Structures are given as structure tokens and as C-alpha cells.
Amino acid sequence: MSVSPEDVRTVARLAQLAIAPEAVEDLQGKMNNILCLVEEMNRFDTKEVLPMAHSFELCQRLREDEITQEDVSLSAMKLAPCSEANLYLVPWVMPASDDKTRGE
Amino acid sequence: MEWEAVIGLEVHAQLSTKSKIFSGAATAYGALPNTQACFIDLGMPGVLPVLNKEAVVMAARFGLAIGARVEKRSVFARKNYFYPDLPKGYQISQFEHPIVSQGKLDIIVDENTTKTIEIIRAHLEEDAGKSLHENFQGMSGIDLNRAGTPLLEIVSAPEMRSAKEAVAYLKTLHTLVRYLGICDGNMQEGSFRCDANVSVRPKGQEKLGTRTETKNVNSFRFVEKAINYEIERQIQVLESGGKIVQETRLYDADKNITRSMRAKEDANDYRYFPDPDLLPLVLSDEFIAAVKSQLPELPQEKAERFQTQYGLSAYDAMNLISDMALADYFETVAAGTAKHDQKTYAKLAANWIMGDLSAFLNKENKEIGQSPVSASQLQGLLNRIMDNTISGKIAKTVFETLWEAGGNADEIIKQKGLIQITDSTLINALIDEVIAVHPEQVAEYRSGKEKLFGFFVGQMMKKTQGKANPDEVNKLLKTKLNG
Incomplete structure (x- = not known):
């Protein structure tokens, strides 16, 4: 399995990274090297090995359904470059216009 | 050519917890923007999510109510995409190992038709915030109060064949989540949202057609209209030699149309992976039994x-x-x-x-x-x-x-003196009066114009201001007229 230049561009778009056209070939090589490493693992029999969800052999602790957090909007707003009417302002995004990565 | 529609529904039911799925911020609807988004919901560095027990109980309750498997081990995964109302750049969801799988729901389509719909899975996830696209100094406003609100995404198999069946399924599900007390079902406030996956194929063909997903339709009536529109649109495209594009569409209730929103991503594009901040969720037999013992009458x-x-x-x-x-x-x-x-x-x-x-x-x-x-x-x-x-x-x-x-x-x-007149002597006397003033109609009736019977009943009701017992009037009137 190997990645194509188109795969490199797709992954860059999904990760919102600007990649210079001349960098694509170099990145393609590096990504293929990673896949080669994965390919190496195929030499081992992993049929009996359960996929790990986490590096600790522990399970999720649960919390009671209680409101413990107070309104932090005053301090959080100070961190935002721009705000108005208690809303964080971001560069204009049209709902569903040319956005290709929005999921829910 | 005869076409068959294939419909599957994804429902996002907002779970009625007091606090968010991974933080202790409140979930109440209608609060001042951003006053219910804490640093965990905002995805600030150094914070860790901790799972809300009540959200897990509610998901398990749903699973048991639909006869599904409540998994003893499920895993939270990160679903990666960029949008300003998703502060972390990923949504915490479940992917390969959902908490609920393989249930079913019986629906009544109409008086003569019942059907069982398979529910493939139901998984826990957090909601995103809201983007407000009114013009704020040429920018968009972001309210993150909803970010981190617990959702149960319920995914049906593509087993519905008409908009009517889809609505029947949706209503049955809506009733169930409210009975279980896990969701208030308020569609206007977005507590119960539906995405419809629709495709068409020639009747008799097994292979599924290319599907579109119509998002966030917020009433039963609109779901029916949106699906019917989408079925017709796809048939027209195919019959005129075109191809259906796999895409996400939005329903425009004012114009009763669906319109293209974006090309549909593949699951791969979300680059799901197990969330390293959250350990696997493990449920004991005792936990599941305790939830089961508290199920209400379904x-x-x-x-x-x-x-x-x-x-x-x-x-x-x-x-x-x-x-x-x-x-x-x-x-x-x-x-x-x-x-x-x-x-x-x-x-x-x-x-x-x-x-x-x-x-x-x-x-x-x-x-x-x-x-x-x-x-x-x-x-x-x-x-x-x-x-x-x-x-x-x-x-x-x-x-x-x-x-x-x-x-x-x-x-x-x-x-109001509305007591019914049931006294047959009195009714007979009144019938005599009616007959006496309508000799022509009596003659016509007796010569075979039986439709006139209704006329006499009407006259009797008029005379008694509707108080005469209808059964008694019918019986006595028939005797008098025929005699």
C-alpha cells in the first residue's frame, strides 16, 4: 500500500495544512516510509492480540451528573481575539457554502 | 420503470442530563451565550474529560428498551474535522465500539401495516456549539453553550421504503425516548434531530443506489416532505440519464426543496482514532441489571x-x-x-x-x-x-x-335543559305532529322515496332541539311511517 500525491493533498486539506506544491513529493516519500513500517508489522501474527484502546489496563471512571462548573465566559472572552454580545467572533463562515470538512 | 425508495434514519437524541457529557457545566436550554461552556467544553490545554454516569445509564436504558446488546466494553473515539463551533478540532464520539448495538423497533405504519425496523447501533457523543451567521462586524458569532451536551445517535438500518414509514419510525422512537425519560423530544429546540439517508433503486434490484443525506429536519411533517421531495428528485435525475452524487443536502422548508450542502465525506476523512484522554467504558452485569430493573412500562x-x-x-x-x-x-x-x-x-x-x-x-x-x-x-x-x-x-x-x-x-x-327525551309516548306524539304537517312528504315516502326518512329524523331533531333519543326516534318513526 502506498500514498499518491493526491492522497497527500487530501490529508493536508483535512488537516487544514497549506502544503507547497514542491513539498508534496517529499511528504509522499515520508508517508510511504511510515506505511512501510506498518507493513513490517504484518510479518507478525496478531490474530490473538486484541486491539488496544488505551495504553493503561484501566477503565473509565464515571462522575455523578452534577453541575460543578461555574460561568467562565468573562475570563474566556478575554482570551478571544474578538467578541461581541458574549459571542466569540470568528472570520465569516457561511453555513454549508464551500465547507467540505464539516461533520456532525 | 418502477422505483423503490430505501431510507435509513440517523437520530440525534439530546440526553436529559443536568450537566454535560464530559464536564460539570450546565446543559439548560436558552442561557446567555457562552455562560455554560467551561474550560473542558472549550478544549483548553491541560483539561481532561470525565464521563457523566447518567448519560451512560440513559444510553443503556435505551439499549435495553429496544432489545439491543448493551456492550460491556465500548470505546470513545475522536472524530476529526474543523469548524469554528467545534473548539477542540474533534468531536468525542464512538466509532468501532458503540455502547448499544443490534436492537429493533416495531412500528405501526397504518391501521393494517406493522413493521419491525432494525436499529444497527446507538452511540454516545458530544454535541458541537452553534454558529450564528448574522453579521457581527462582518464576522460569525460562536455560542459554545451546546458544546459537550450529551447526544445518543441512533442509527437505523436502511429498511424503510416510504416517507410514511420513516415518519412512523421516527414517531415511535420519539415516544420511546420520552417514556424512558432520556430525552425531552423537543424538536424545535433541537433535542431530537433527524438526518435522512435516502436512495432509490429499480424495484426488484438488490444493489443499493447512491444515497444522499438530508440533515437536521426539525419536524415530523418536514421529514415526510423532505424525503418525498428527495425521492422524486432522485428518480427524475436517474430517468433523465443523470447520476446521483453522494452528498449532504439541506431541507428548505419555505420552498419545500432539498439543496446540496457539500460533498459527503467518507468515514476515513474523519480519521477516527481512540481518544487517549478517555479509557474504555466497561459496564458490569450488575450495572446493566440495575438499569433494567428501573425500566418503566414501555x-x-x-x-x-x-x-x-x-x-x-x-x-x-x-x-x-x-x-x-x-x-x-x-x-x-x-x-x-x-x-x-x-x-x-x-x-x-x-x-x-x-x-x-x-x-x-x-x-x-x-x-x-x-x-x-x-x-x-x-x-x-x-x-x-x-x-x-x-x-x-x-x-x-x-x-x-x-x-x-x-x-x-x-x-x-x-x-340548559338538555336531558334526552326517551319517553316513547312523548316521542310518538311528536312524530304524529311532524307527520300531520308534512302530508306530501309522507305520501312520497310511502310511495317508495325512502331517502325521505332522513328528512323526518331531521324534523324531529329540530322540534326537540336535538334532545330526542335518536335510536328511539328511528324505531318509532319507522313504525309510524310504514304503518
């Missing part, structure tokens, strides 16, 4: 009980149980039947509740809980119908007065 069970206990039809029973408050109202009314045959009384109660009462409620846009006519007031009215004090027609007048002015049926009947 809608399906209630519907079956209504059929056996009250002798209602499956259709009537389903209508009554669709809203728990309506079902409770019915049971309160039906309980007042000491003197009468229970099943006859219950059927009368069901007819009145689904007929006149529902019509009045709809007209004034009221819920059953806001009905000006209480269950005991309706009981009083039904008792007088049952003992023949008033006719069904007069009962409607009494009901209107109960609705508008309150009081009780007995007082209204007395005050």
Missing part, C-alpha cells in the same frame, strides 16, 4: 395492555400511548366506569379523547396537560352518555361549554 407494553384491558384496537391503543400524558389521561377517564361495561366505556373514552378533545386541543395549540377539560370532567360527561341522559350530539354541546366555561356535565345539562 410504550409497546402499554399499547398491548390497552388492547387486552380495555378492548381497544391496536391503532387506537398506539394513538393513545403516543404521549405518556395522553395515556395517563385516558386511564384516569376509563377508571370511572364502576356502573358501566368497562370496554364499552373505555372505547367511548378513547373516541372522545382522540376525537373532540384532540380537535379542541389542536385548534388552540394546547398539550393534553393544558386541557381546560379535566379527566374527571370528561368522565362526568361520558357517564351521562352511557346512562342515556343525553345523546352523543347533545354531549358535543355540553363538551363545548365544559371547555369554554368549566363546571360539570350534570349542572350544564340541568341548566
Whole structure:
């Protein structure tokens, strides 16, 4: 399995990274090297090995359904470059216009 | 060519917890923007999510109610995409190992059709915030109050074949989540949202056509319209030689159309991976048993009980149980039947509740809980119908007065002099008067124009202001006219 230049561009778009056209070939090589490493693992029999969800052999602790957090909007707003009417302002995004990565 | 629609629904049910799925911030609707988004919801560095036990209980309750497998081990995963109302750049969801899998839901499509729909999975996830696209200094506003609100995404198999079936499924699911107390079902506030996956294929073909996903349709009526529009649109595209593009579409209720929103991503594009901040969720047998022991009477069970206990039809029973408050109202009314045959009384109660009462409620846009006519007031009215004090027609007048002015049926009947005339001597005397003033109609009737019978009934009702017992009038009138 190997990645194509188109795969490199797709992954860059999904990760919102600007990649210079001349960098694509170099990145393609590096990504293929990673896949080669994965390919190496195929030499081992992993049929009996359960996929790990986490590096600790522990399970999720649960919390009671209680409101413990107070309104932090005053301090959080100070961190935002721009705000108005208690809303964080971001560069204009049209709902569903040319956005290709929005999921829910 | 004959086409067949294939429909699967994804429903996002907002779980009715007090706090968020991974933080202790409140989930109340309608708060001032961003006042319910804490540093965990904002995805600030150094914070860690901790799972809300109640959200897990609610998901398990749903799983048990649909006869699904509640998984003893499930895993949270990161679903990666960029949008300003998703502060972390990923949504915490479940992917390969959801908490609920393989359930089913029985739906009643119409009086003669029932169907079982498979629910492939239901998984826990957090909601995103809201983007407000009004113009704020040429920018968009972001409210993150909703970010981190717990959702149960319920995914059906593509087993529905019409918009009508899809709506029946959705309504059944809507009833169930409210019975279980896990979701308030408020569609306007977005607590119960539906995405419809629709494709078409030539009838008889097994291979599925390319599907589109219509997002966030927020009423049953719109779901039906959006799906019907989408089925027609796809058929037209295919019949004119075109191809369906796999895409996400939005329903525009004002124009009753769906329009393209974006190309549909593949699951790969979300680059799911297990969330390293969250350990696997492990549920013990005891935990699942405890949730099971607290399940309420489920809608399906209630519907079956209504059929056996009250002798209602499956259709009537389903209508009554669709809203728990309506079902409770019915049971309160039906309980007042000491003197009468229970099943006859219950059927009368069901007819009145689904007929006149529902019509009045709809007209004034009221819920059953806001009905000006209480269950005991309706009981009083039904008792007088049952003992023949008033006719069904007069009962409607009494009901209107109960609705508008309150009081009780007995007082209204007395005050307005509405007691039914059942005395056959009196009715016979009145019939004689009617016959005497309409000799021509009598002659026509006797020469074979039987349709005129209705005319005489009408005259009798006019004469008695609707108070004559209709059965008695029919019987005695027939004897007189034919004799």
C-alpha cells in the first residue's frame, strides 16, 4: 500500500495544512516510509492480540451528573481575539457554502 | 420503470442530563451565550474529560428498551474535522465500539401495516456549539453553550421504503425516548434531530443506489416532505440519464426543496482514532441489571395492555400511548366506569379523547396537560352518555361549554335543559305532529322515496332541539311511517 500525491493533498486539506506544491513529493516519500513500517508489522501474527484502546489496563471512571462548573465566559472572552454580545467572533463562515470538512 | 425508495434514519437524541457529557457545566436550554461552556467544553490545554454516569445509564436504558446488546466494553473515539463551533478540532464520539448495538423497533405504519425496523447501533457523543451567521462586524458569532451536551445517535438500518414509514419510525422512537425519560423530544429546540439517508433503486434490484443525506429536519411533517421531495428528485435525475452524487443536502422548508450542502465525506476523512484522554467504558452485569430493573412500562407494553384491558384496537391503543400524558389521561377517564361495561366505556373514552378533545386541543395549540377539560370532567360527561341522559350530539354541546366555561356535565345539562327525551309516548306524539304537517312528504315516502326518512329524523331533531333519543326516534318513526 502506498500514498499518491493526491492522497497527500487530501490529508493536508483535512488537516487544514497549506502544503507547497514542491513539498508534496517529499511528504509522499515520508508517508510511504511510515506505511512501510506498518507493513513490517504484518510479518507478525496478531490474530490473538486484541486491539488496544488505551495504553493503561484501566477503565473509565464515571462522575455523578452534577453541575460543578461555574460561568467562565468573562475570563474566556478575554482570551478571544474578538467578541461581541458574549459571542466569540470568528472570520465569516457561511453555513454549508464551500465547507467540505464539516461533520456532525 | 418502477422505483423503490430505501431510507435509513440517523437520530440525534439530546440526553436529559443536568450537566454535560464530559464536564460539570450546565446543559439548560436558552442561557446567555457562552455562560455554560467551561474550560473542558472549550478544549483548553491541560483539561481532561470525565464521563457523566447518567448519560451512560440513559444510553443503556435505551439499549435495553429496544432489545439491543448493551456492550460491556465500548470505546470513545475522536472524530476529526474543523469548524469554528467545534473548539477542540474533534468531536468525542464512538466509532468501532458503540455502547448499544443490534436492537429493533416495531412500528405501526397504518391501521393494517406493522413493521419491525432494525436499529444497527446507538452511540454516545458530544454535541458541537452553534454558529450564528448574522453579521457581527462582518464576522460569525460562536455560542459554545451546546458544546459537550450529551447526544445518543441512533442509527437505523436502511429498511424503510416510504416517507410514511420513516415518519412512523421516527414517531415511535420519539415516544420511546420520552417514556424512558432520556430525552425531552423537543424538536424545535433541537433535542431530537433527524438526518435522512435516502436512495432509490429499480424495484426488484438488490444493489443499493447512491444515497444522499438530508440533515437536521426539525419536524415530523418536514421529514415526510423532505424525503418525498428527495425521492422524486432522485428518480427524475436517474430517468433523465443523470447520476446521483453522494452528498449532504439541506431541507428548505419555505420552498419545500432539498439543496446540496457539500460533498459527503467518507468515514476515513474523519480519521477516527481512540481518544487517549478517555479509557474504555466497561459496564458490569450488575450495572446493566440495575438499569433494567428501573425500566418503566414501555410504550409497546402499554399499547398491548390497552388492547387486552380495555378492548381497544391496536391503532387506537398506539394513538393513545403516543404521549405518556395522553395515556395517563385516558386511564384516569376509563377508571370511572364502576356502573358501566368497562370496554364499552373505555372505547367511548378513547373516541372522545382522540376525537373532540384532540380537535379542541389542536385548534388552540394546547398539550393534553393544558386541557381546560379535566379527566374527571370528561368522565362526568361520558357517564351521562352511557346512562342515556343525553345523546352523543347533545354531549358535543355540553363538551363545548365544559371547555369554554368549566363546571360539570350534570349542572350544564340541568341548566340548559338538555336531558334526552326517551319517553316513547312523548316521542310518538311528536312524530304524529311532524307527520300531520308534512302530508306530501309522507305520501312520497310511502310511495317508495325512502331517502325521505332522513328528512323526518331531521324534523324531529329540530322540534326537540336535538334532545330526542335518536335510536328511539328511528324505531318509532319507522313504525309510524310504514304503518
